[in-house]
Amino acid sequence: MPLAASGRQGEEAEHGCRQRGRRSAGAEVHQRGAISRTPPPESEAQCVRKGERTRRRILDAARRKFAEVGYKRATIRAIAAEADVDKSSVIQHVGSKDGLFREAVHWTIPFAELTTDDPGQSVENYPRGMFEVWTADPHTPMAVLLRTSMTCEDAAELWRERVTTESIEPIAATVTADNARLRAALSSAMVTGIASQRYLLGMPDLATADVEDILHLIVPRVPQPDRPQRGPRAVTIRGRVITPPA
Template identity: 35%
Template sequence: MVDEPSPRRSDATRAAILEAARRRFAADGFRRATIRAIAADAAIDPSMVMRYYGSKDGLFAAAVDVALDLPDLGAADPDTVGELLVRQFLALWEGPPTGEILLTLLRSAVADDAVIEKIRQVFAGQVTPAVLRFGSPADAARRAGLVVSQLLGLALTRYVLRLPPVVALTPADVVEQIAPTVQRYLAGG
């Protein structure tokens, strides 16, 4: 009879693998990160990674699974929706573990075409339904795309390229500068 790991030990192993994978994917990108390196970072045998996640693709999918938890735009004051989205964006990007997950996605997409679909699923799949609650449904996809372009551009310059003038902005500065543009995109202007 094969001994199965206890649930507590299994959960701890899964958590260690995911934490190591997030760090490794963020640092190396999807293509350069290896199962062996991730296993070494988690201080486990590589076969354990495969046991829990099946493949590098399965591990990546688990490591970058993220919910944006966007506010209900339909219930918000229409004049503050851009501000709400920018504040939520900053909270996600600047807080663990979501910020690390989003950074991993963005860095990997810049270097690896295979990750682009995941970014489409995370952002467009979660942003478009939120945008549908605000403004005309006829052009919601276009408006959601513009919102995402603004926010991913901010993410690229603030968190990946780390451009000093953008990094130096306080969260309040970011909201003040970016929210009106996001608001305009949401309103369809």
């Protein structure tokens, strides 16, 4: 019996060695396979795309953080954590907190795309375009800049510059009526005020109103391109003639 047991033990031991040998061989093959499957170095184009994705992630995180805590309290470290990147990566892509802020909140209004041969349609497109952008993303560059401008003078100055360049001047350039710039400034203030109270502050009457109803009331007050404007006038929107209230 001891010999039989010893034989079985020897067989088991030999079997175990064979199993370990196979496992060791498999591990070696696996390791060799892992080495053989090492991906080639990234091409320049791949590196560029990866860098662009990282940059977008940093800018998105910066907008969220600036909107949440404001310009002064937001830090590069916090933004890096939000973007899930190293602090050095943020600095590499944008240089400084001020540079990051300016890039994150940079916005333009594509007036050329919004302007049509129909002046009535054009004046509808201007506020509609803004409302659609703010609806799609509460952290749009425009919304974040407006929010931070309430507590930071540098941001407020940047807001004034952007609104003048992107809104007032383009509208005024298309208006032939007297006081074109003042009309454009009033129009910009009206649309921006509605957007901020509707999307940022959530004023109940504006937040629950249908966009079409809002446009119905405000579009006749927007300066119409290339036509003299002598006070409120009727405009055609989607086939409907709209006359502003007296």
